[in-house]
Structure formats: structure tokens, C-alpha cells
Amino acid sequence: MSQSQPLLQVEKLSVGYQNKVVLQNLSFNIEKGEFVSLLGPNGAGKTTLLRTLSRHLSPLAGTVYINQADLKTLTQGHLAKTMSIVLTEKVSPPFFRVWDFVALGRYPHTGFLGKLTPADEKVVMDAVKMVNAEDFLFRDINTLSDGERQKILIARALAQEPQTILLDEPTMHLDLKHRIEVMTILQSLCRDKGISVVASLHDVDIAAKISDKVGLVKDGQIIAWGEPEKILSSTSVAALYDFKDASFNRFLGSIEIKGKGNNGSVFVVAGMGSAAILYRILSKHGFSIVTGVLHENDLDFFVADSLGADCFTQPPMEAISPKNVQKAKKRIAESTCVIDTGFPLGSLNHGNFDLLKTALKMGKPVFSMRKNGDFPQLTPSALGVLFLCNDEAHLVTMIKEKLKEIL
Amino acid sequence: MSLVNIELKKKQMIWFFVITFLIILSVLLNIIIGSVHISFSELHQIIVSHDTASTKGFIIWNIRIPRALASVLGGAFLAVSGLLLQVFFRNPIVGPFILGISSGATLMVSFVMLTTLTMGFTFLSPFMTTLAAFVGAYATMMIILSIANRVKSGITLLIVGLMMGYLCHAITSVLIAFAEKEKLKGFVLWQMGSFSGFQWSEIQLMFIAGGIILALIYGLSKPLNAFLLGEEYASSMGVNIRLFRILILLCACALAGMITSMAGPVAFIGLAVPHMVRLCFNTSDNHILIPGCILMGGIITSLCDFIARMAFTPVELPISAITAFFGAPIVLSLLLKRRVTI
Structure with missing residues (x-):
């Protein structure tokens, strides 16, 4: 007893x-x-x-x-x-x-x-x-x-x-x-x-x-x-x-407010916690988010999931599979623009880099927070336009401006 | 750690000394000065020899001393009664008469004085008036107590008291409308309140009954302090709310009812004096406020009675007019100077 x-x-x-x-x-x-x-x-x-x-x-x-x-x-x-x-x-x-x-x-x-x-x-x-x-x-x-x-x-x-x-x-x-x-x-x-x-x-x-x-x-x-x-x-x-527009994440122990998603859909190429803050800002400004390809133990995944984003995921410690990349490319084609969070590049996430290049080839506007010169391969190719942004807030302003011009 | 409050305690002691001195002064003033001039030596002579036979001796012993004591006691009782009700209702604008005690007394007195109920008893009139006021005040009190048992919140009880007051007023005014002119004047004079004509027997009663009640109230100062936080906190600290509620109302009504039945409705003291005491002593601690109210109520009322008597001699002004006339500005200025909200 x-x-x-x-x-x-x-x-x-x-x-x-x-x-x-x-x-x-x-x-x-x-x-x-x-x-x-x-x-x-x-x-x-x-x-x-x-x-x-x-x-x-x-x-x-x-x-x-x-x-x-x-x-x-x-x-x-x-x-x-x-x-x-x-x-x-x-x-x-x-x-x-x-x-x-x-x-x-x-x-x-x-x-x-x-x-x-x-x-x-x-x-x-x-x-x-x-x-x-x-x-x-x-x-x-x-x-x-x-x-x-x-x-x-x-x-x-x-x-x-x-x-x-x-x-x-x-x-x-x-x-x-x-x-x-x-x-x-x-x-x-x-x-x-x-x-x-x-x-x-x-x-x-x-x-x-x-x-x-x-x-x-x-x-x-x-x-x-x-x-x-x-x-x-x-x-x-x-x-x-009776939440509809918010969700509690037990891993983060916090509540995320879901955006309305009526401002167009953006594809965020992210990983390794590089997009946690960006997701919230995008969601707040009413963008509907598609993101990938994320490892399932990535902080980015927990935040994106709580915000109700569409996520392409890969089990932890695995290289991103070509199958996932193919599916993600389809969604990129449907998105109005693509965001590169400047995630660090390693052997497991080469597929994500491939996604960025594809986006540029498709002629999608790509907004990147990558420090200029880090990856010379990302210089603009024929069709797409690459916009370099300093931080998350700058990026959202840029997207809003450019999308207004394009539409 | 109590050393930190030493400065406050010192100030409070000084205030106690000051008002005790003032109360003695104002009682002396009331005894010496009047329409008949009496010198200090004469007064000394009369007091020492207990001379009640001579004209001046009669005036001192049977008119001035009872009146001076009555005004001090009356003021003390009204002030303490007001303090109790302000704590009980947690409402600063409450006085002893808000519960309809004075209206009940007035109603019964108007029955006696304005209708033909007194036929054949004209010679007993002063006694009848006191008795009627007593019955009226306590009847109202009993009604309110019985309601207090059933009502949960103090505010509801407050409204019950106000409504009782209006009802009594309504009936009184109907009686006034039908009353004969000659009777009306007496009633109007009674309604203004006065400390004149007090008997030694009445003073004795006030001393004994009032003293017992005041001692009881001082014993209640611990739960009264707990009550400052409201009923829920008080009960969570161990106050028996039901019992406490009855005791508070009983004591407050008993004090106010006693004065109303003997001196008529005296306005303002019960409402204003507790505020003055709080501001002077800078505390809400009822251990200090209760003796403070007794002394301060005594001074204010006896000074007001002095002014009522002497300002336009031989015409005596109604005491309620003086209490309000001087009390209201004092409270206002104290409040504004301290910039506090009560």
C-alpha cells in the first residue's frame, strides 16, 4: 500500500x-x-x-x-x-x-x-x-x-x-x-x-x-x-x-492559429527548423501552405502540421525519396510561388534542392532567404525569377508586392 | 516585523489623545454655556455639593448634563452602527438609516402623533412617542433580520432596506396629508431630531445597554476585519457567516434604534463619522475604528448639538441640519485632500 x-x-x-x-x-x-x-x-x-x-x-x-x-x-x-x-x-x-x-x-x-x-x-x-x-x-x-x-x-x-x-x-x-x-x-x-x-x-x-x-x-x-x-x-x-482554426501541439506544448489560406498557396521548401517562424507569419498573412519534403522528427514538421499545412514527409534519417520529390513537384506546379528557407544542405535533403531548381525551371517566382552566393547553382535560369530576402518579414512583404504585380 | 508599523501606531495614539481631549472639552462647553449664564466657580460649587435644588443646580443637573451626555452617547452609537453596516455591506454610502430603521420609527411615531390613537393619552405623549419609535425601529429590524436569513447577497438586503424605507415613507406621507394642523407641528419637530429633554433614567439605559452592545461589537472586530474581504473569503477563513450576519445587524439596529427612539432621527453621523475616522487613523482595522468611531461620533454630535442650541438662541435648530451642514463639507474636504476613493 x-x-x-x-x-x-x-x-x-x-x-x-x-x-x-x-x-x-x-x-x-x-x-x-x-x-x-x-x-x-x-x-x-x-x-x-x-x-x-x-x-x-x-x-x-x-x-x-x-x-x-x-x-x-x-x-x-x-x-x-x-x-x-x-x-x-x-x-x-x-x-x-x-x-x-x-x-x-x-x-x-x-x-x-x-x-x-x-x-x-x-x-x-x-x-x-x-x-x-x-x-x-x-x-x-x-x-x-x-x-x-x-x-x-x-x-x-x-x-x-x-x-x-x-x-x-x-x-x-x-x-x-x-x-x-x-x-x-x-x-x-x-x-x-x-x-x-x-x-x-x-x-x-x-x-x-x-x-x-x-x-x-x-x-x-x-x-x-x-x-x-x-x-x-x-x-x-x-x-x-471546439477549436476549428487553431490546434494544440503536444510536442511543442503550444497552440498554433491556423490561417484562413485565402491569399493563395505557397510551397515552402524547408527543413531542419529553418521554417518554424516563417510558417506562422505566412499563416497569419493568410497564405495556404504546402511544404516539403520534411523529415518526420523535424521541428518544421511539428509547426507546419499544427498550422494545418500540407506536408510531404520522409521518415527520419532517410534520404528524401525520388517518389516524394515527384509528388512535391506536382504541387509546386499548382502553387503561386515557392519559398526557399535557406535550409542547410546535406546528403539527406538533396531532393529539396532539386525541388528549388525545378521551380525555377517551371517559371515560378522563388523567394529565397539563402545568403547570396552560398549556392551559385541557384542563380536564375531562363524562366523563373529569384528574389532574395533578408528575413521572414521582408519575405512576406516581397511576396505580397510581387504577387500583386504578377496577378 | 511589527516595528515597521510603529510610525502609524504613533500617529494613531496621538489621534486618540487629541479626540479624547476634545470630547472632554466639548462636554464641558455644553454644560457651561447656555441661555442661563453659569460661571466656573458656580459650576464647581453645584457639582461638588450635588446641588439640584437651586434653579442653576436644576439646570446643570437635570437639563445640561443629561443633554451633553446624551449627545455624546448618541453620536457614538450612531457612528459605530454606521461603521458596522458599512463593513457588512462593503459599501461606503451606507448608514444606520439605510435599512429603514428611522423610517420604521417615523412611521410608528406618525401613527401616534397624527392619528387619534392617542386620544385620552395626551399627558403621556413624550413617553408614547419614545415607545412608538422604539417599536417602529425594532419591528423594521425584525422584518429585515428575517429576510436576511433567506437572502444570499448583502446588496439584495440593502435594496430590501431601501424599499422598506420607501414603504414607510409612503404611509407616513399619507398620514401627514390627513393630519390636523396642530398635531403636524409637533410631528415635524420630532422628525428633525433633538437631544433635549433626556431623563437620567434614559441616560442610564443608554449607558448600560449601549455599553454591553459596544463591548460585544469590539469582540466582533476580528470577524469584522475578515469581512472586509467579502463573505466568501471570510467564510473560507472560518467566519460563521449566518451567525455573524445576524449579530452585526442586531447590534447595528439596536444602537441606531435606541437613539432614534429617544432623540428622533439624527442624520448623517452614522454615514460620515466612519469615513472621518478611517481617514484620520489611516486604517481599516476595526480594532481601532470602533473606539475611534465612539470618540469621534461623540465629539461631532455634541459639538453639533452645541451649535444647534446656541447659534440662534433662543431658537433651537434641528440637530440633523447641523450635522449635515458641517459634516458633509468635512468629509468632502478630507476625501479630496487625500485623493482616495473609499
Whole structure:
């Protein structure tokens, strides 16, 4: 048997309001020191679930156990020492300094009049340090930025010395710096302090990288629960949010926005990670992308695939096959222009170089980011036109200009 | 780490000394100065010998001292009541009368004074008025408490209070429309509020009942502080919201109801004094705000009563007019100077 029982056990739980069941038949465990993210579209019931776990709502059916004790049976003081919360609601009472605000978290531990002992003050100071807020210890909380205030709210929850903290969208309204900082703080609460963190989040990519477990909340139930590495795939994330124009890539751990592809089709001859950024720019500017020939372990392939590009692929470590080159040539003939990303040339990707030469022979405009003179063989032949570009942005501007002239 | 707040604590101590000194000063002022001139030596003589027989002794012991004490106590109760409700509703524009307590009292008094219910009881009129106001205030309070049990959000409860107020007002105005002219004047005067005519028995009651309630409220200052973050945070920190809600409303209404029944509706103190105290003491900590409100409410009200009495002697101005006339600009200037939003 494992030496420790789960901190939080949920059995056949249904949550919701008097006349409306929001989520039903939920069963999951949360271990000590585990970081759990709840993901799902707005209105899926993440907040309702959190409010039930924090006993602000009573369950419609089923049971929540904390340390094997039924949540219903706990006294309020005991619960306050076990669990604390961070809500989305903006709290900023007047004339409150950061220190006093965090010190409110000692509530369940202090006596009748709430006077802090030196031990309490140490806990408060530790909580403030944990969220890197020593610098504004005596600022009025109304003068704090959203990011600073969020850290203070976490510090207050921490001062309660709970075993678990529930957070409702802790990164909402935060800039990137604070978003990362808050998530890192939460992660260190789990790793260093052994506190279990349950947070509803909207950043799938950050959640995937930080959480130990994720729960996908949709259509009145938890459709998946487990390690993000297992659970989050392009199909599960697309289903969760009903994506059509974007996709999640589990290898890159990020979301790519698919372009509309109404600006004409371009063929990108790429490889070895030379086109990852270019794909995004092209997609953003509405080009539909055909690309090849890529090795299946190439970064370019992961990005292109997430963006919904048509890819010609070759298994890793194999030379590009003539058959693939033939198919790619057909697509080049259908494309309005061809892009050469300036990929390094090796023994395995000679076929791609062949594609570029063919494009020029077919009379296609070829836009190249290759440094001039690297490959003298690429000098313009009879029909095609070669445009040299400095970088991705320059290239897109050039394509737009030239295509306007040609069409 | 508490050393960092030492400067703030020092300032707060100074404020406490200043307002305690001022309160003694204003009580003395109220006792010495009046339409009948009484010198210091005479006053000393009257106090020491406990002389209630002579005319001046009677004035000091049975008119001026009760009135001075009543205005101090009244102001203190109203201010604390306002503070409680502002914390409870997390709303800065709330005062003790927003829940319809004064309207309920006014309604009952208008029944007594304007209708023929008092037929045959004319000689008991002052007592009847107090009793009616008491019944009205507490009846409103009971209705609101019973609703508070069922209503989830504080804002809804606030609206319930406002609606109660409008209802009572509507009935009162109908009664006024049908009232006889002679009765109307008495009612209008009562409605303006006044600390005159307080009996020693009433002062004793205020001291004992009010003292108990104030002590209870001070004991609630820890959950009151937690309540500043809202009900959800408070309950997650271990506050029993149901019980706490009832206690807060009960205390606030009891204090405000007591004053309204004895002195009539005194406007503005409950709304303005908590703001002044917050700004002076630069804190939201209720451990400090509660004693602060008691002292500050006492000073402001007793000074206002002094002005009401003395500004146009022998005509006595309504106390509510003075409280609003001086209180509103003070709060405004404090707010603008500090550039804070409450």
C-alpha cells in the first residue's frame, strides 16, 4: 500500500445549483503536493466545482473527502486550516497595507481578538517572501498592479498555512511576466511546501508545462483527468474548446492559429527548423501552405502540421525519396510561388534542392532567404525569377508586392 | 516585523489623545454655556455639593448634563452602527438609516402623533412617542433580520432596506396629508431630531445597554476585519457567516434604534463619522475604528448639538441640519485632500 492517502478524494460528486446540475458523477483524487489544473471553456463549471470543493456550495450528490474526513463534517475553523482560496473577485478594501492584508490570513490561527504572535508574524513574512512581495510590504493595496495584487492574494492564502489552495483563474488579467511568475510561485508551493494546488486556468500551454494533472471540464462532466502529457493532444484540446482554426501541439506544448489560406498557396521548401517562424507569419498573412519534403522528427514538421499545412514527409534519417520529390513537384506546379528557407544542405535533403531548381525551371517566382552566393547553382535560369530576402518579414512583404504585380 | 508599523501606531495614539481631549472639552462647553449664564466657580460649587435644588443646580443637573451626555452617547452609537453596516455591506454610502430603521420609527411615531390613537393619552405623549419609535425601529429590524436569513447577497438586503424605507415613507406621507394642523407641528419637530429633554433614567439605559452592545461589537472586530474581504473569503477563513450576519445587524439596529427612539432621527453621523475616522487613523482595522468611531461620533454630535442650541438662541435648530451642514463639507474636504476613493 502507498504510505500516504490522497489529500482530497471526490466520489461520484454532482455539483450545481438548486435547480441546475452543472457537473455530475465526478470522481478523482488529488495527492499531497500535486498541481492540478482544471481546463475548459467559460461556463463549463470549473468555478462551480471549485466552490463546491471549498464548501461555498454544497454538493448535489456524492461526497468530498479531505484527509478521509467528509467535507460536510469539518468545523469551519478546521477547514480554514486545511484549505484556503483565491477568487477572481477583485478585493481592495480601503486603507489596507500589504502586510495587514496578508496577516488577515492568520485568522484561523489567532485568538479571540486576532492579535498576531511573533510566530504568526514569521508565517506572514514567509508568505510575503514566498511571493516575492517584500519590496511593497507597506504599500496600500489599492496602489498595486493586478499582478502584484494577485501575488498578495496568494500570500494571504498561504498565511492560512493550508494543505491545499484552490484558485479560480489566478492568471486572469495578468501580463506575461506576472502570469509566468504566479505560475512559478504556485509550482514551488507544490514542490517545496507540499501544498496541493487546484487552479482553473485558461492557458492550456502553460498548464500543460506546469501541472502534474489536468482535468478537462466540458459538457457537464470531466471528460479527461490525468497527466497533461497523456491527456492533452491536438484532438482532445480541439474537442475541449471546439477549436476549428487553431490546434494544440503536444510536442511543442503550444497552440498554433491556423490561417484562413485565402491569399493563395505557397510551397515552402524547408527543413531542419529553418521554417518554424516563417510558417506562422505566412499563416497569419493568410497564405495556404504546402511544404516539403520534411523529415518526420523535424521541428518544421511539428509547426507546419499544427498550422494545418500540407506536408510531404520522409521518415527520419532517410534520404528524401525520388517518389516524394515527384509528388512535391506536382504541387509546386499548382502553387503561386515557392519559398526557399535557406535550409542547410546535406546528403539527406538533396531532393529539396532539386525541388528549388525545378521551380525555377517551371517559371515560378522563388523567394529565397539563402545568403547570396552560398549556392551559385541557384542563380536564375531562363524562366523563373529569384528574389532574395533578408528575413521572414521582408519575405512576406516581397511576396505580397510581387504577387500583386504578377496577378 | 511589527516595528515597521510603529510610525502609524504613533500617529494613531496621538489621534486618540487629541479626540479624547476634545470630547472632554466639548462636554464641558455644553454644560457651561447656555441661555442661563453659569460661571466656573458656580459650576464647581453645584457639582461638588450635588446641588439640584437651586434653579442653576436644576439646570446643570437635570437639563445640561443629561443633554451633553446624551449627545455624546448618541453620536457614538450612531457612528459605530454606521461603521458596522458599512463593513457588512462593503459599501461606503451606507448608514444606520439605510435599512429603514428611522423610517420604521417615523412611521410608528406618525401613527401616534397624527392619528387619534392617542386620544385620552395626551399627558403621556413624550413617553408614547419614545415607545412608538422604539417599536417602529425594532419591528423594521425584525422584518429585515428575517429576510436576511433567506437572502444570499448583502446588496439584495440593502435594496430590501431601501424599499422598506420607501414603504414607510409612503404611509407616513399619507398620514401627514390627513393630519390636523396642530398635531403636524409637533410631528415635524420630532422628525428633525433633538437631544433635549433626556431623563437620567434614559441616560442610564443608554449607558448600560449601549455599553454591553459596544463591548460585544469590539469582540466582533476580528470577524469584522475578515469581512472586509467579502463573505466568501471570510467564510473560507472560518467566519460563521449566518451567525455573524445576524449579530452585526442586531447590534447595528439596536444602537441606531435606541437613539432614534429617544432623540428622533439624527442624520448623517452614522454615514460620515466612519469615513472621518478611517481617514484620520489611516486604517481599516476595526480594532481601532470602533473606539475611534465612539470618540469621534461623540465629539461631532455634541459639538453639533452645541451649535444647534446656541447659534440662534433662543431658537433651537434641528440637530440633523447641523450635522449635515458641517459634516458633509468635512468629509468632502478630507476625501479630496487625500485623493482616495473609499
